[in-house]
Amino acid sequence: MQPENKEIITAERFISLFEKNRxxxxxxxxxxxxxxREDAMxxxxxxxxxxxxxxxxxxxxxEESFNRGYDYHLQPFEDVDAQKVFRCNIPxxxxxxxxxxxxxxxxxxxxLMELGNGIIMGxxxxxxxxYPQLIEKYFGTMADDAGEGFTALNxxxxxxxxxxxxxxxxxxxxxVQLINVIHHDQNLFLQSRNLIVVGANARLSLVHxxxxxxxxxxxxxxxxxxxxxxxxxxxxxKLQNLNNNSTLISSVxxxxxxxxxxxxxxxxxxxxxxxxxxRVLFNGPHGTANIYGIYLMDRxxxxxxxxxxxxxxxxxxxxxxxxxxxxxxxxxxxxGHVLVRRNATKTDARQSNKNILLTDTARxxxxxxxxxxxxxxxxxxxxxxxxxxxxxMFYLRQRGIGEETARMLLMFAFADEIVTKIAIPQLRxxxxxxxxxxxxxxxxxxxxxxxxxxxxxHPMEFQIDMSKI
Amino acid sequence: xxxxxxxxHASIHGKEILRGVDLEVNKGEVxxxxxxxxxxxxxLASVIAGREVFDVTAGEILYQGKDLQKLSxxxxxxxxxxxxxxxxxxxxxxxxxxFMRTAVNEVRKFKGLDPLPGGEFLxxxxxxxxxxEITSNLxxxxxxxxxxxxxxxxxxxxxxxxxxxxxxxxxxxxxxLDIDALRIVANGVNKLRRPDNAFVIITHYQRLLDYIIPDxxxxxxxxxxVKSGGKELALELEEKGYDWIKKEQE
Numbered sequence: 001m002q003p004e005n006k007e008i009i010t011a012e013r014f015i016s017l018f019e020k021n022r023x024x025x026x027x028x029x030x031x032x033x034x035x036x037r038e039d040a041m042x043x044x045x046x047x048x049x050x051x052x053x054x055x056x057x058x059x060x061x062x063e064e065s066f067n068r069g070y071d072y073h074l075q076p077f078e079d080v081d082a083q084k085v086f087r088c089n090i091p092x093x094x095x096x097x098x099x100x101x102x103x104x105x106x107x108x109x110x111x112l113m114e115l116g117n118g119i120i121m122g123x124x125x126x127x128x129x130x131y132p133q134l135i136e137k138y139f140g141t142m143a144d145d146a147g148e149g150f151t152a153l154n155x156x157x158x159x160x161x162x163x164x165x166x167x168x169x170x171x172x173x174x175x176v177q178l179i180n181v182i183h184h185d186q187n188l189f190l191q192s193r194n195l196i197v198v199g200a201n202a203r204l205s206l207v208h209x210x211x212x213x214x215x216x217x218x219x220x221x222x223x224x225x226x227x228x229x230x231x232x233x234x235x236x237x238k239l240q241n242l243n244n245n246s247t248l249i250s251s252v253x254x255x256x257x258x259x260x261x262x263x264x265x266x267x268x269x270x271x272x273x274x275x276x277x278x279r280v281l282f283n284g285p286h287g288t289a290n291i292y293g294i295y296l297m298d299r300x301x302x303x304x305x306x307x308x309x310x311x312x313x314x315x316x317x318x319x320x321x322x323x324x325x326x327x328x329x330x331x332x333x334x335x336g337h338v339l340v341r342r343n344a345t346k347t348d349a350r351q352s353n354k355n356i357l358l359t360d361t362a363r364x365x366x367x368x369x370x371x372x373x374x375x376x377x378x379x380x381x382x383x384x385x386x387x388x389x390x391x392x393m394f395y396l397r398q399r400g401i402g403e404e405t406a407r408m409l410l411m412f413a414f415a416d417e418i419v420t421k422i423a424i425p426q427l428r429x430x431x432x433x434x435x436x437x438x439x440x441x442x443x444x445x446x447x448x449x450x451x452x453x454x455x456x457x458h459p460m461e462f463q464i465d466m467s468k469i
Numbered sequence: 470x471x472x473x474x475x476x477x478h479a480s481i482h483g484k485e486i487l488r489g490v491d492l493e494v495n496k497g498e499v500x501x502x503x504x505x506x507x508x509x510x511x512x513l514a515s516v517i518a519g520r521e522v523f524d525v526t527a528g529e530i531l532y533q534g535k536d537l538q539k540l541s542x543x544x545x546x547x548x549x550x551x552x553x554x555x556x557x558x559x560x561x562x563x564x565x566x567x568f569m570r571t572a573v574n575e576v577r578k579f580k581g582l583d584p585l586p587g588g589e590f591l592x593x594x595x596x597x598x599x600x601x602e603i604t605s606n607l608x609x610x611x612x613x614x615x616x617x618x619x620x621x622x623x624x625x626x627x628x629x630x631x632x633x634x635x636x637x638x639x640x641x642x643x644x645x646l647d648i649d650a651l652r653i654v655a656n657g658v659n660k661l662r663r664p665d666n667a668f669v670i671i672t673h674y675q676r677l678l679d680y681i682i683p684d685x686x687x688x689x690x691x692x693x694x695v696k697s698g699g700k701e702l703a704l705e706l707e708e709k710g711y712d713w714i715k716k717e718q719e
Contacts, residue, residue: 395558395612398518399572399628400546400579409571413562413611 006187009066009219011048014153015041021074025157028125030132033158036140040155047149059333059365060304065247065273068217070189074159076104098122100180103192103220104160118167121176124193127163134165138197142225142253144279150249151277154191154223161193161222164206168199168229175205175235175424182220182246183213191221200229200257207427209239210248210271217245217272224252228260230284235423236264239431241443242271244299251277258284258313265422266293266305266322267431269438274303282309282316282344293322294418296438297330297362304333307351311344320351323418325411325439326362333365338379340372347374351381356388356414411439470531471496471636471667472517477528479516486512488692489528494636497664501678501703502671504689505711510671511555513689514640518552519545532636547579549635549666553625553642560612565624568612569594569631576632597630601657619650626657633661638669643677655680675707688714 007013018025018041026034049066050057098121099106105123112122112130120127128135145152166172182188198204210220228234234254242248248271254262268274280289295303309318324332334353351368368381388410396406415435422428437443472494479487486509494500504510516523517530519542530537537545560568573593574584585593598604601623613621622642629637639658643651658668658681670681678686678700686702687694690711695718696702706714 389558391558392560394518394520394542395554395560396563396568396572397542398546398552398554399568399632400543400576401568401572402543402575403541405571405575406543409563409568410560413560416562 006069006071008069009049009189011044011149014157015045017072018156024074025159028129030128030136032136033128033139036145037156037158040140040145040152043145043152044149044156047147047152049149049153056306056335059331060273060275060302062247062273065219068187068219068245070187070217070219071184072189073102076160077102098162098176098178100162100178100192102182102184102188103180103190103222105162112163117170117173118165119170119172120163120165122163124161124163124195125159127165127195131165134197135163135195138225138227139195140225142227142255142281143223143251144253148251148277150221151223151251154193154221154251157191158193159191161195163194164196164204166198166202166204169201170199171203172205175207175427177207177209179209179211180220180222181211181213182216182218182242184216184218185214187217187219189219189221191223194222194224196224196226196234198226198228198232198234201231202229203233203235205235205237205424207237207239207424209241210250211241212243212246215243215245217247218242219247219249221249222251224250226252226254228254228256228262230257231259232257232261234260234262234264236262237267237422237424237427238265238276239267239269240271240274241269241434242274244270244272244301246271247273247275249275249277252279254278254280254289256280256282256284256287256289256316259286260284261288262290263421263423264289264291265418266291266295267418267435268293268295268297268303269434269443270296270301271303272301274301276303276305276307278305278307280307280309280318282311282313282318285313286315287313288316289318290421291318291320292418292421293320293324293334294415294435295322295324295332296415296435297324297332298327300329300331302331305335306333307336309336309338309349311338311340311347311349314343314345314347316344317348318350320353320368321418322353323414324353324355324364325358325414326355326364327358329359329361331363334367334383336368336381338370338372338381340370340374340377340379342373344374345376347377347379349377349379353383354414355385356411357385358387408436408439412436415439470494471533472669473531474517475529475531477513477516477530478526479512479523480526481512481523485526486523486692487516490689490692490694492687492694494667494669496635496667498685499662499668499670499681499683501683501686501700502669502689502694503673503675503686503703503706505715506673508689509692510673510689511640514552514638514669514671517545517638518542518550543575544579546632546634547576551629551632551634551637553622553629553637553639555641555644557613557616557621557625559614559616561614563612565610565612566591566594569628572628573631593631597627600630600660601626602653603627618645619647622646622650622654623657626654630657630661633666635666636669637661637666638671640671641673642670643672643674651677652680675703678703690714690718
């Protein structure tokens with residue numbers, strides 16, 4: 001099958017491409033999946049791509065991104081050496097690293113790994129063949145195909161991505177790292193679909209990285225569905241370090257069963273246009289969700305965090321803390337929407353967004369928003385935007401610290417409130433290091449968030465030179 | 470001469486605060502600057518340190534013969550000027566260790582010295598902590614965050630001890646301190662006195678001067694030093710208040 005040529009992105013292109021390749025896409029589908037695909041395509045045909053006339057897209061204009069033109073592949077293409085891209089051997093299942101290249105699962109030997117304790121992880125494409133019932137039970141049950149054009153398109157085109165299943169009462173012994181690298185010599189549109197199931201009383205830490213390998217333009221539409229069962233615990237990290245020509249639409253749908261708990265961290269270090277749709281549904285009482293975000297943007301970079309938390313049951317606690325530092329002409333949008341439904345008594349919901357603008361031309365639009373249909377709740381929201389504190393600057397400089405270093409210290413301190421929430425020590429150090437490098441303008445876009453692999457050519461060290469910050 | 474201030478005029482947002490200050494400080498001396506509230510004591514300290522919100526409209530400040538106004542805030546600090554803040558700033562997220570390591574090493578770099586090795590730095594921290602009787606583990610604490618008034622002031626003296634300045638200006642370091650903290654702060658200063666450094670102690674009350682014996686006492690009033698004398702001047706002020714100074718000026 002030939003790749004679609006470098007065309008601009010329009011709804012018509014994807015509608016007709018779907019019709020032409022429908023049989024191919026459905027090759028391994030169960031009946032239920034065929035139906036989900038069909039419904040999703042009908043939704044996409046109705047919704048199309050979002051534009052700035054829509055409230056949640058008002059400030060994120062995709063036209064420039066769409067018009068760059070991209071290849072789109074319906075099959076994996078092996079034009080690069082995966083080993084080289086990942087810069088280290090992709091270790092076997094015991095190290096729990098999963099690689100994705102251009103949205104396709106990279107399998108060294110095993111496309112799907114089954115651990116002794118019942119944990120399954122690997123390619124969604126293979127899981128669809130091997131575990132059709134398991135997939136059917138969860139796939140498409142969280143994603144909002146009816147309301148989101150990008151999500152509907154992703155569902156309709158579902159092929160590959162990552163599937164992780166942690167059975168009831170099993171605690172994943174190590175964090176799983178999912179590395180999604182984009183590497184192609186042409187502009188590339190890519191979609192991938194991830195499904196993560198954390199069973200009742202189960203536990204999973206997932207580090208999900210989106211990285212570029214070169215400066216070629218790309219447009220990613222990635223949808224991840226995450227189910228956390230009763231009393232399940234999910235520790236989720238999303239790291240974004242993409243090049244300035246990349247557009248990423250990342251939609252993550254969390255479904256939290258009774259007493260489930262979630263910590264989610266969004267760390268946006270680089271990218272042309274980053275859009276994070278973060279949706280949390282409390283599907284039972286007494287759930288907890290802490291969602292933290294830090295974004296460090298400069299040049300003409302654009303980051304848009306849309307967080308929607310649906311308190312559909314009583315006694316749930318949610319907390320959103322997003323912080324950003326914007327330099328040059330960067331733009332950030334924070335839109336936090338908490339919905340407290342009529343029956344959701346004893347809800348505790350908090351939202352906070354703080355920004356530092358380093359220039360007159362950097363811009364922030366912050367809109368924490370509570371929609372409450374219940375009196376028995378504790379809710380708060382707040383938003384601040386300002387410059388680095390001149391009193392603190394004077395204090396640091398009076399101790400002999402140069403102006404540039406003092407700025408760096410204060411910016412890092414600002415970001416640190418979020419970074420310190422990272423529970424995995426090596427990851428916290430690695431991200432501290434990346435944040436410092438980013439603030440110093442030294443972070444390479446191909447610097448990957450790889451945690452586990454270390455080779456003589458690319459030793460993994462997380463040392464931080466304290467004297468430099 | 471370490472510091473020579475000649476006819477210094479300074480204003481903030483167009484309002485003149487200092488109206489012709491003259492002051493000379495030699496190595497080995499302790500000077501106390503006293504005066505009623507709002508007469509420009511803190512402004513004088515800030516102008517010497519280089520706080521940018523003040524405009525120097527006339528006069529000059531010479532430090533070791535150099536024109537201070539040509540130096541940035543950090544270069545003044547690196548040349549050995551230390552300001553103990555009246556209200557030390559809380560900086561969440563910056564640990565004291567990291568702050569001090571950065572400061573010490575930037576000063577060392579300015580002097581052409583290599584950074585202090587980690588072990589040596591930590592030993593130095595422990596030694597200087599003892600000087601101001603800081604017993605808590607500062608390593609993981611952010612600068613001044615959640616500190617009591619006394620802890621903040623002790624922390625200022627600790628930083629001074631770490632940086633070993635030539636000229637330390639302590640701006641109302643005694644304000645808000647109980648008698649124990651006052652004694653600790655004063656002891657710290659006394660231990661750091663050397664023949665080659667100098668202190669300018671700004672205070673509203675005489676009480677700190679029971680512990681730190683000044684060589685000279687100056688009274689700043691309406692932006693000028695209107696009276697200078699020995700340590701007995703402080704006692705006279707304590708006894709009579711500032712009213713007689715005001716009357717003398719009228």
